[in-house]
Amino acid sequence: MKFKDIIGNTELKTQLINSVENNRLSHSQLFLGKSGGPKLAFAFAFAQYINCTNKTPSDSCGECQSCMKHNKLIHPDLHLVFPVLLINGIKKAVSDNFAKEFRQEALNNPYLNLHNWFDVFSSENKTGKTGYIYTQESDNLHKKLSLKHYESEYRVVIIWIPEKMQTVTSNKLLKLLEEPPQKTIFILVSENSEILLKTILSRLQILKIKNYSSKEKTEILQNKFPEKGVIKLEKSLIYSDGNLGDAIHVLESDIITDDNFDDFQMWMRLCYLVNIQEIVKWVNERTKKGRRNQSTFLKYSLKMVRNCLIIHFSNRNTLNITENEKKFLSKFYPFIHEGNISEISEKIEESIKNIERNANSKIIFYELSLQLTILLKVNRKFVE
Template sequence: MFFKDIAGHKAIKQKLIGAVQQNRVSHALLFSGPEGNGKLSLAIAFAQYLSCENKSENDSCGTCSSCLKYQKLIHPDLHFVFPVIKKKASEKPISDTYIKEWREFLSNSVYHGFEKWLKKMGTENQQAGIFAQESEEIIKKLNLKSYESEYKIMIIWMPEKMNISASNKLLKMIEEPPPKTILILVTEDSEKIIKTILSRTQLIKIPKINEQVMYESIKEKYEIEDAKIKEIVRTSDGNYLKAEELILNNANSSEQENFSLFAQFMRDAYGLRITELIEWAEKMAKSGRETQKNFLQYALKLLRENFILNISPENQNKVLFLTDNEKNFSIKFNKFIHKNNIFQLTNEFNEAYNHIERNGYNKLIFLDLALKTARLLKIKPQ
């Protein structure tokens, strides 16, 4: 992976390269930012540059022995930790259990998402995590001497998915790192990482991709009409992963399904169709927890966009990031989302998300959400 492969983030790339050139690389880094901004690839490109035998001023050389192994993700001093699933209750999976799938996942795109990783592992119905047994692997790998490079580098993707046992072992490793060891944590939700780890890492915020940068990148890579590129850039809102899905017409897989569920749910809730709401809750309960969480996040986004449309309809082209289907629905629906219910609705969907994440009884959670939503939609704007 090269810095040049990742769209934008020029200042961050220069900062990382400067740290290497000045020999001022922190032993524990935290790359934090939203999905689809290339932060995982940025971490790999940084690790490759750090290990490169013939660095240039702007990137790794790509031809030395180290770079060639990095490009295949098989360098012996590069280690990965990432969320995995338990296909059986008795299983004790670690990252290495899925290393083949992981290398394929990374090689398929510069931009990566958690939902896509779940599909790569062959499931959307199980909760993935970094479990206690992984902590022993982390200690074992980082206590080994480096084989070829000056540094051993471990990239931990989604550390917010770590259980408390693994987090405490990682904390000890950060506090007392083995010599010539660098840890790079890559997160989308730093608030879920224990504070003692956060306080001991150097935070590097990776923002969403600038609209102009994304426009130029898509224009260079794909043969698409200019107007279509602008629509994709607007809809994807700095998320290159979503932009790629729109380009490849795959957005209808999860995004379109979420929209259909949301639209019908809101119609049934407003109409207080109890039978349909019970059926909706049962359908949601049968889907996997990650699918449920994904829907709730999507619903929160659409509620927000409808509220913005309600309070500033004249600025809809500037502030909204909606597909055509979402926009057509929202033009009629936004009047029901206003200052007297938006905060309560947001709170209820956030509460449902938190309960699902804590393994609550999902059928009851969704039925409760449905009835509360029905009540809140009846609140008048004045």
Template sequence: MVNDFSKAKELFSNILSSNRMPHAVLIEGGSKEERQNAVDFLSKSAVCSGTTPPCGVCKNCVKAQKNSHPDIYTPKLSGKTNIISVEAVRELIKDSSIIPNDADTKVFILYDTDKCMPEISQNAFLKVLEEPPQKTLFILTAENSKKMLSTILSRVQVFSLKNEDDTNEEIDELARDIINGIVSLSEDKLLFATAKLNNRVIFKDVIKRVSEYLRQGLSISVGNKNSSKEAQAIAKKLTKSRIISLIELSSKAIIRADRNVNMTLLSTWLCGEYRRISWQR
């Protein structure tokens, strides 16, 4: 099996550059193959003993490639519906407290958690995310992370393989509500819209969309025509320097969302900052 890791490398670039592996990661969206590639890349990186993980040639990488690494573990599915049962989760939690055999890190891979993990199993799994054991990496995959419990999502680092241009209507509507709150100088509208960003994935998607509108607004204010109603309102109501500050703030918010911060606090902070930049004298 030959892996194309270019997309996975890009996806995990901030983990790799910071050299700090999180305790738990959720890979969502994309095709099954893309998710598998990302899982392979990350699990190998975690066990690799070479200098540039995954080196592909060390003992750990070779074993991982053959699916025979003793520190990479995937719970068995049970029942006719192929679920990860509560018992399987408990087993996994017990196992995670035992130190790894060959590698420095133990890796647990849970596939298709949006389909295979019933709520009761997710709740059982929550326990280990609250106090993750040392030297352990949990990798979860899901086609649609929105089907997962928000308590799980707030404790894992989510990586999305979705394409930038498949903006869905729900995301666009939330982004338009936020822009509306900003340009109408309505604190209530803005608060109401940002309060809906309680899920990490939605938060990032919506704020990216808000940034796009702001950029369009900026391009109108420098003379470009032909844009959305929202972008025109931005250009009309806000100075260029304010729009730039709002774009910078949005990027900062997306970076913060990638860290394990409380989503309610984050959206409240963002609402306050949007207001401060748009309204201040």
């Protein structure tokens, strides 16, 4: 990846390039930025720039032997460390065992977040485990860094989401940062530096990476999905709460359709009317769609329900929703209030977890609908 492939953050590009040009390359750096931002993309572009053999004052060449390998993230002096899952069949929970999948995901979606990454393993990860950078990882890294460089002047270690390091991993990394191997650059790519050990943090040069504006995000999506209309792209951002990584993820899985809104309206009506016969039919139809589609639909429903509360207590014009959604919610919101919101949210969240754990989705939707028929009838204790 070249710097020119990343839009925005112009000052940061200049700063990074100057640090190489002026021989002021810090050996341990923290690229800090929000989820869905371009921080990992910057780490890739910077690593490529550092080792490019034909670099210009503004970018790597993209064509030398080193760049060609960096383009595919397969350069032997580029070490990628990231959280991994302890799933069946994995003997050693280290990044190297997941490198192929990670390269594929990160090259396709350099704005990816942890959810997008773990989603790759959703079929093997039935219990919804969360991943870590395990202790074995630091042993592995120690071993690799004790070897000679393969072909470049610098060796670059990119640690993505270091806040997922187990404590022992952190302590071992600290040792590496305290006595860094020759010509080795560590780039920690983090979303939340507060979770990192203070002792690690104090050794890092911190670079804050600005997240994109809505306009920039739409531009990136347009470049990536020229065949999809702007309305669909903008809608994907609304669905994803502005997280670019999620937006790319939903656009690729093609799980974003207007069906979610239509289905939600219909579902709420049937639940309110306690029309059991029609609810059963609705559940049968809804669960014909795939599991990922079902969990996206429930996440969408959760958001709509929470929007109702925002309408009660805040300005409805601040809501990031479509005109049709606004129309529906302006009639529906009085049924959701402080007397039932917590329980409704909990039930939906629980159902999402169960769907993702491969439980029987018909039963989940049916039970949830029955609970909603009761919860939607709970009256408000006081009136505005």
